[in-house]
Amino acid sequence: MANWIPLWVHKLSSPPNFYRFAGVLRPWALALALMLGVVALYGGLVLAPADYQQGDAYRIIFIHVPSAWMSLFIYGVMAVAAFISLVWRIKLAEVVAMESAPIGAAFTFITLVTGSLWGKPMWGTWWTWDARLTSELVLLFLYLGVIGLYHSFEDRRQGARAAAFLAIIGIINVPIVHFSVNWWNTLHQGSTVRILGPSKMSSDMLWPLLTMMVATKFYYIASLFGRVRTDLLSLESGKDWVRQIAEKEGAR
Amino acid sequence: MTPFSWDHFIAMGGYAAYVWPSFALFFIVLIADYLSPGFRRRRQLRELRGRMARQAARQQRNPSVP
Numbered sequence: 221m222a223n224w225i226p227l228w229v230h231k232l233s234s235p236p237n238f239y240r241f242a243g244v245l246r247p248w249a250l251a252l253a254l255m256l257g258v259v260a261l262y263g264g265l266v267l268a269p270a271d272y273q274q275g276d277a278y279r280i281i282f283i284h285v286p287s288a289w290m291s292l293f294i295y296g297v298m299a300v301a302a303f304i305s306l307v308w309r310i311k312l313a314e315v316v317a318m319e320s321a322p323i324g325a326a327f328t329f330i331t332l333v334t335g336s337l338w339g340k341p342m343w344g345t346w347w348t349w350d351a352r353l354t355s356e357l358v359l360l361f362l363y364l365g366v367i368g369l370y371h372s373f374e375d376r377r378q379g380a381r382a383a384a385f386l387a388i389i390g391i392i393n394v395p396i397v398h399f400s401v402n403w404w405n406t407l408h409q410g411s412t413v414r415i416l417g418p419s420k421m422s423s424d425m426l427w428p429l430l431t432m433m434v435a436t437k438f439y440y441i442a443s444l445f446g447r448v449r450t451d452l453l454s455l456e457s458g459k460d461w462v463r464q465i466a467e468k469e470g471a472r
Numbered sequence: 473m474t475p476f477s478w479d480h481f482i483a484m485g486g487y488a489a490y491v492w493p494s495f496a497l498f499f500i501v502l503i504a505d506y507l508s509p510g511f512r513r514r515r516q517l518r519e520l521r522g523r524m525a526r527q528a529a530r531q532q533r534n535p536s537v538p
Binding site: 266270277280287323329330333442443446453454462466 | 508513
């Protein structure tokens with residue numbers, strides 16, 4: 221592997237080391253996610269005022285939008301990890317890519333269903349085939365395709381390689397989802413939160429939303445680490461370090 | 473700001489039927505996602521222990537075979 225990568229990265233990416241590292245960090249990530257989540261929900265459901273147009277129905281935003289951001293963010297992480305796994309054949313990158321897919325699919329599913337529950341009272345319909353909704357649905361199918369392809373090979377690593385290709389090709393859909401509200405006429409509203417320039421949202425509503433976004437990031441770390449640990453155990457099940465863990469947990 | 477009341481909070485301005493299922497779904501899906509690798513992990517380790525036990529038994533019966 222290239223020698224510009226620092227040594228600690230090599231060490232951390234070895235499966236037994238990462239297994240321990242993830243085991244230590246995972247409870248902290250979950251605790252942070254829960255704490256921030258509670259604060260954000262209190263801010264969003266109790267402290268924030270009702271919207272002048274949408275009443276209290278807009279409160280779905282506090283889970284719908286962070287989930288939508290996560291559905292795109294996780295896809296990005298998955299595609300980058302997939303690329304690394306194809307180029308450098310790092311087992312850990314492969315596992316990160318493949319185990320990100322179910323979490324991303326979960327967030328995409330939440331986005332679609334909460335969007336539907338929000339659309340019914342506001343637009344008068346559960347579903348419409350407009351650009352934003354359709355591209356988000358395609359995102360769900362991409363995730364499901366990656367998961368399916370990964371599990372349809374007898375050899376797990378071969379499956380991961382095929383699924384990594386699909387993940388990389390599918391990245392084209394991420395900007396389409398993001399810009400769909402600008403590129404096409406759609407029922408879905410445009411972005412209210414902006415990284416560049418002022419957001420078009422009152423700060424009472426904005427801070428719970430951003431707190432929830434951070435909470436979902438930590439949740440992703442917690443969930444991913446749990447999944448990666450499990451996957452590393454099964455990929456390395458013949459190795460000594462896994463046998464030791466199996467014996468230790470069997471003794472309990 | 474009006475004082476907090478549970479009835480008012482639960483009612484969600486008439487949108488309770490849309491707001492609460494959304495939040496319920498969010499938590500149900502994420503809890504299921506968080507717990508699923510734990511079950512998989514326990515099953516894997518149990519199977520591995522089974523394999524190790526069979527291997528050890530085989531070796532005891534016939535020490536010349538690895």
